[in-house]
Amino acid sequence: MSSAVSDRLNRLLLMTPFLARPEGVAIEELCDKFAITRAELMKDLATLQMCGVPDYSPADLMDYRIEDGRVNVMMADYFKRPLNLTRQEALSLFVAGSALVQAGVFREKGALDSALEKIGRTLSQDRKEELSTVIKRIDVEMRSYEGTMRSIIDEGLEKGRNLEIDYYSFSRDDMASREVEPLSLLCARGFWYLLAWCHLSNDFRLFRIDRIASVELTDHRVVSNRRESFDVPRAVGEFAPDKNAHQVKLLFAGRQGKRVAELWPAARVTELTDGSIMVELRTRNISWLSTYLLRFGDTVRVEGPKELATMVKKKASELLEAYA
Secondary structure (H helix, E strand, C coil), X not given: CCHHHHHHHHHHHHHHHHHCCCCCEEHHHHHXXXXXXXXXXXXXXXXXXXXXXXXXXXXXXXXXXXXXXXXXXXXXXXXXXXXXXXXXXXXXXXXXXHHHHHCCCCCCCCHHHHHHHHHHHCCCHHHHHHHHHHHHCCCXXXXXXXXXXXXXXXXXXXXXXXXXXXXXXXXXXXXXXXXEEEEEEEEECCEEEEEXXXXXXXXXXXXXXXXXXXXXXEEEECCCCCHHHCCXXXXXXXXXXXXXXXXXXXXXXXXXXXHHHHHCCCCEXXXXXXXXXXXXXXXXXXXXXXXXXXXXXXXXXXEECHHHHHHHHHHHHHHHHHHC
């Protein structure tokens, strides 16, 4: 699935429950909340009309109407039936929900707690007791993400507006101000990260939230097609690559290795006695990594896998021939 299609699907999934208000939602509010144009909204609503289950009768499909500038959605009949969760689904929802509340993403006694309580009412007493026992044995460690900084970042993401941040770079050991276009929040290894387009670097970057010293909302809008040019699922996948990922070992002269480590929060960084840095990471995309490593020139040596070393050498030779 392409990034553009994936982003649109995610938007439709978020938009559907948002539209299920008895009073409807204003068109301007929808366009502002999801950072889309009126034409894009109309296209999304037309797609929703085609969503349903066999036999695709009127009762099996969704529909909408627009009155006085407000969108009203008529949900299909199957939405009225309670969802029957499996044991694994219920456990996953409860653990993930509890972790989000614990991290401050959702406030206690708020909408998420209410949703989890409703899910709990659909479970049998035996399953409730079993689930309660399992949850007590699970401890989810996650850095807090709350306060003023949280509200500003959330507003930037929600309204599609740029942020001005003061950020500490671990690789360069300095603080710098930069304007970024916020695209998504990720959580890995107990830390929160902001995925954004950085105007200072003119590239996509991951910013660890606890290294942001200050943040301000700007009047500049996020470029509408920015996310379409970035593979978000790949970025997320690099936090926890599957068993088929390549085990990579890179030896850097100096602090340059820490720049690479910031792209892979799961990477292991070892500072050797001679001042060099060994970076060990796992990735599914060594082709992209081989191109990225060219910028480091002779300050990096690929210790493994051999396939990556061959790729880097070949691409470096091709560049030399092109500029010879």
